[in-house]
Amino acid sequence: MVRDNDVVAAIETHMPMIRNTLNMIIGGQVFQDIQTAEGKEIMRQECLQALRENLERELGKPGVEEVLFTNLVMQ
Numbered sequence: 001m002v003r004d005n006d007v008v009a010a011i012e013t014h015m016p017m018i019r020n021t022l023n024m025i026i027g028g029q030v031f032q033d034i035q036t037a038e039g040k041e042i043m044r045q046e047c048l049q050a051l052r053e054n055l056e057r058e059l060g061k062p063g064v065e066e067v068l069f070t071n072l073v074m075q
Helices: 005-013 015-027 037-059
Strands: none
Touching: 005 015, 005 037, 015 037
C-alpha cells in the first residue's frame, strides 16, 4: 500500500529488485511456519521491512505503508 505517486514510479522502476527481494523472503519460508496467522504476519512484516529498506536506499524514503496479501497459495 502506497499513497505517493513518486513511490509508485520508483516501484515500477525497481520492480526486478523488489520481486527478487520478495521471492527470497517468501521462498525461504518453512511451510509449517506460514500455516498459522502468526507465521503469515511475521512474513508480512519481513516483506514490509525489506521493501522499506530497498526504497529508502533507492528513493530516500521508505514509501511503503503496508504489505497486504490478497492471495497466498502454499504448496
